[in-house]
Amino acid sequence: MSDKLVMALVGFGNSANRYHLPYLLENENVEIKTIYTPSLNKRPTDQDALVARGIQFTDDLDAVVNDPEIQFVSVITPAPSHFELAKRLLEAGKNVMVEKPFVTSVAEGKALIELANEKGLLITPFQNxxxxxxxxxxxxxxxxxxxxxxxxxxxxxxxxxxxxxxxxxxxxxxxxxxxxxxxxxxxxxxxxxxxxxxxxxxxxxxxxxxxxxxxxxxxxxxxxxxxxxxxxxxxxxxxxxxxxxxxxxxxxxxxxxxxxxxxxxxxxxxxxxxxxxxxxxxxxxxxxxxxxxxxxxxxxxxNYGLMYQNCVDVILHGAEKEVTDEQILTQLExxxxxxxxxxxxxxxxx
Missing domain, CATH: 3.30.360.10 (Dihydrodipicolinate Reductase; domain 2)
Known part of the structure; x- marks a missing residue:
């Protein structure tokens, strides 16, 4: 199996540009293929710099959901949207990281964890x-x-x-x-x-x-x-x-x-x-x-990038995930x- 994890970002706001992209761009084990944002060119300078690095932008979420090359998606959107986005991505066979706060309830957290485990996928919050x-x-x-x-x-x-x-x-x-x-x-x-x-x-x-x-x-x-x-x-x-x-x-x-x-x-x-x-x-x-x-x-x-490196190690090499299911649910409770x-x-x- 390749040592490079192909991934996408869903969201391109302050959090993506501050806590995620600076570390992902330095990780040689990660290839960012696509960034989804409903507002293309809202950050033209940042967007152009990433396009120059070979990263494609889209305002069509299906371009992420239906791309068989994308193995892993980081959801970096407002908290009320987290559950439905993560659920859709898991159902499409993607491993998923979700920005904090993870979801709005214990029930939502349990549902995502059960779905991920059923499909043999990673689900984790971004506990940087x-x-x-x-x-x-x-x-x-x-x-x-x-x-x-x-x-x-x-x-x-x-x-x-x-x-x-x-x-x-x-x-x-x-x-x-x-x-x-x-x-x-x-x-x-x-x-x-x-x-x-x-x-x-x-x-x-x-x-x-x-x-x-x-x-x-x-x-x-x-x-x-x-x-x-x-x-x-x-x-x-x-x-x-x-x-x-x-x-x-x-x-x-x-x-x-x-x-x-x-x-x-x-x-x-x-x-x-x-x-x-x-x-x-x-x-x-x-x-x-x-x-x-x-x-x-x-x-x-x-080093916030270690949270992403753990995802690489889990998905590609079968490592234990940093934030356990029990810890996720304990926090939600x-x-x-x-x-x-x-x-x-x-x-x-x-």
Missing amino acids: RRFDGEFMELQYVLDHGFIGEPIEFESHFDYFRPGAASNPGTQIDGAFYGYGVHPLDQIIKLWGKPEAVAYDIKSVTNPEGVDDNFDVTLHYGKLRAKIKTSFLVADQYPKYILHGTNGSFIKYGMDAQENDILAGISPSEPNFGADNPDNYGKLTYINAYGDPVEHKMETPRG ILDAGFKAEGPHMQYFN
Whole structure:
């Protein structure tokens, strides 16, 4: 079997150009044959540059669905369209990746997973934040046991947007689905399905709009793992706060990949994704001799392209997929349960 995966993109908006194409164009194991967009020439400069590389554009989805050469399709469209597009592509025999948030309900997620498994195809959400540099660093700290048993964890995804009033919409249009999916997926990867989740999800900038603020805590025995987002944070919190029985890990700053892409820096350039040294994580713990140790840790380089490389490895070489079916459904269950009741509430899962 060829080591090159022939694929298409469905969607050509900001997300496709920011989080997907820069990495795909650097992957020698991927051939992008077609990009579908309902609005041809909306980004003429970007489109022309890709056409010059041999990529064809179409406003006819059937050109993707009915092309037998296309093995894999990445769906990068508004969230309410994800389910029907992914279902149609799976039915046509395509392996599929879907931008976050994956789908609008647990039922939709189960339907896509069952269809994909029945046909022997890949279905996965694009959980690129598993490959943030700071998350890779957090995993290193936990894997090496520096802080002992983890007891408290807090993850922030904050902005300062006082004029960005939230608009009316459904729950999938709000911050919990839009931003919460990232730290939630990271926590599920680390610790699995929680015993219970405490929710406080609300809209601060517009009481009639979708949520723009959440404080959600996942319960794992002694461990409490909290995720928080607010659009009214002018002075940053740490990105991660981790306390354990033997020490603490504190990390400021968001992964640099997105800012570098916006600055026109290619993922292939040597310093792409390099963290600001002022934001390096601080690890404080007791070593094997009983001595206190304080250590600044250089942040590893993140790489969102690894999410695509996993798809190559799954489809062409039978590897295990990065985001398991169980993890997909666990996240959907937690997201959905956040809106089962008004105001702060607790949901039990085990």
